[in-house]
Amino acid sequence: MSAQPLAESLVQSVDWLAVAPPAIAAAAGLVVLVADLFLPEARKPVLGWISVAGLAVAALMLLPLLDGDRGTFCVTGATRACSYTADHFTLVIQFLVLGGALLAALLSVTNLADDQRRVPPGEFWFLLLSSAAGAALLPASRDLATLIVALEVASLPAFALVGIRHGDKRSSEAALKFFLSSVTATAVSLMGISFVYASTGTLYLTQVAQRLPHVGGQLHTLAQAGVVLTLIGFAFKTAAVPFHFWVPDTYVGAPLPVAAYLSVVGKAVGFSGLILVTVVAFPSYADVWGPALAVLAALTMTVGNVGALRQQATRAYSAVRLLAWSSVGQAGYLLVPIAAAGYAKDPQKAIGSTVAYALMYGAVNLGAFAVAAVVGRSRALNRIADYRGLYAANPLTALLLAFFLLCLAGLPPGVIGLFAKVIVFSSAVDAGLGWLAVVMAVNVVIALFYYLQWTALLFRAPEGEPARHRVPAPLTAALALTGVLGVALSGAPQLVLRFAATGLF
Numbered sequence: 001m002s003a004q005p006l007a008e009s010l011v012q013s014v015d016w017l018a019v020a021p022p023a024i025a026a027a028a029g030l031v032v033l034v035a036d037l038f039l040p041e042a043r044k045p046v047l048g049w050i051s052v053a054g055l056a057v058a059a060l061m062l063l064p065l066l067d068g069d070r071g072t073f074c075v076t077g078a079t080r081a082c083s084y085t086a087d088h089f090t091l092v093i094q095f096l097v098l099g100g101a102l103l104a105a106l107l108s109v110t111n112l113a114d115d116q117r118r119v120p121p122g123e124f125w126f127l128l129l130s131s132a133a134g135a136a137l138l139p140a141s142r143d144l145a146t147l148i149v150a151l152e153v154a155s156l157p158a159f160a161l162v163g164i165r166h167g168d169k170r171s172s173e174a175a176l177k178f179f180l181s182s183v184t185a186t187a188v189s190l191m192g193i194s195f196v197y198a199s200t201g202t203l204y205l206t207q208v209a210q211r212l213p214h215v216g217g218q219l220h221t222l223a224q225a226g227v228v229l230t231l232i233g234f235a236f237k238t239a240a241v242p243f244h245f246w247v248p249d250t251y252v253g254a255p256l257p258v259a260a261y262l263s264v265v266g267k268a269v270g271f272s273g274l275i276l277v278t279v280v281a282f283p284s285y286a287d288v289w290g291p292a293l294a295v296l297a298a299l300t301m302t303v304g305n306v307g308a309l310r311q312q313a314t315r316a317y318s319a320v321r322l323l324a325w326s327s328v329g330q331a332g333y334l335l336v337p338i339a340a341a342g343y344a345k346d347p348q349k350a351i352g353s354t355v356a357y358a359l360m361y362g363a364v365n366l367g368a369f370a371v372a373a374v375v376g377r378s379r380a381l382n383r384i385a386d387y388r389g390l391y392a393a394n395p396l397t398a399l400l401l402a403f404f405l406l407c408l409a410g411l412p413p414g415v416i417g418l419f420a421k422v423i424v425f426s427s428a429v430d431a432g433l434g435w436l437a438v439v440m441a442v443n444v445v446i447a448l449f450y451y452l453q454w455t456a457l458l459f460r461a462p463e464g465e466p467a468r469h470r471v472p473a474p475l476t477a478a479l480a481l482t483g484v485l486g487v488a489l490s491g492a493p494q495l496v497l498r499f500a501a502t503g504l505f
Helices: 003-009 020-038 045-060 063-067 088-114 121-140 144-162 169-200 205-214 219-237 247-253 256-281 283-309 318-341 347-376 395-409 415-430 434-458 473-491 494-501
Strands: 070-075 081-086
Touching: 020 045, 020 088, 020 121, 045 088, 045 121, 081 088, 081 121, 081 144, 088 121, 088 256, 088 347, 088 473, 121 144, 121 256, 144 169, 144 205, 144 256, 169 205, 169 219, 169 247, 205 256, 205 283, 219 256, 219 283, 247 256, 247 318, 256 283, 256 318, 256 347, 283 318, 283 434, 318 347, 318 415, 318 434, 347 395, 347 415, 347 473, 347 494, 395 415, 395 434, 395 473, 415 434, 415 473, 415 494
Parallel strands: none
Antiparallel strands: 070 081
16 A cells, blocks of 8 residues: 555656756757758758757746746655756856857857868767756756756766867877876766765755765764765865866867856856755754855965966967966855855855856956957957057957956956946845955955956057957957946846845755
């Protein structure tokens, strides 16, 4: 008689509207893969526009989900738990992921046209869409198994994207470093998750949170080890120091749109996963992960900013390297509110600060990479020195890059950057982490130097005849979208925090 209720409790409901954003991205990837088999070489550029359209439709499918929380793949019984939840947190991160993937796709359309002999378009677009589908799935994951599967669906295609250029040793080396670091992170995470499951008997995040405080006896040590290993695995994914070593070489070796994609979408994946395992699954271990993440935040922002400061303007690929080290420093700022959530009475408010900062960073960092893609079309080495006199050649492009750099630095007129840094700083102060706020203030000053140095270079007199940079339509669209978004958010920065922090979970 007990078999029937057990069977009913294992029947999982499916809400197709809730899963539409990642499902549409995955379906677009399959369409591209099949179409690539039949299209002649001259028609291959169509695949790029199919991919852009697929990502745009996936992003638009977030609109019907704004009316409330939806759960699917649920089990019923004593307590209801779902593997996939489309709550406010999910929608905000999916907006960031799909928007970032869409902008990276626009950059890629031009990049593939310039480099079509070395980059197979069919494989490239299939891998990008597959990774975007996994990245969109991850913030909705509410059990540890779905979480790790989504993480790998987002990561595995990214390895291939980094090393996709035929005959490029730097690209192959970058892919190998990225692969080894990510596989290590996955192995550590899987071991941690297995320990957590062995000690609690469940994979659902909410049930883990309920049972973890009551694990006793010999299983208590196993649970502690599981929590620590899981956190270490996700620290790898966020490129937190000392797990950041792959970032500079990977960004330089990858095609520039892929580096832009990793800098924003890759970070969103890592940080959303870290938020889910800390705040949702392991709140009872806040006294462990709170101090650990605070130390990681301090180390990450310091190493990242010092690494960016040391970049020489005449070194090959120094512009991309500076953006890579800067992204490590920005990861440190993103970690601050998550660490503060371990101390705060209202963890949602602290997490809202991370989400708001991620939205700001995503828009302006993709804009900076878009300008780097413009300059890289005529200056293959993409050195910081190559940006000297950019205002004389392309005034609007130079002004946009200056605006993006000032946003990253947190200076007017980049009000959204200043606003984002203030709310992150406030989260540390409110949580009683005064020492971390001081470290952050010092790092903001360090970052000001290299951001302003690059900005000033844009307006200096060019050496010789200024190089004209032709901006194709897809690159123009990417620049326009990021520029309009950055200016709009600077005009009404309070909307970001309201959008990011309202009822996250």
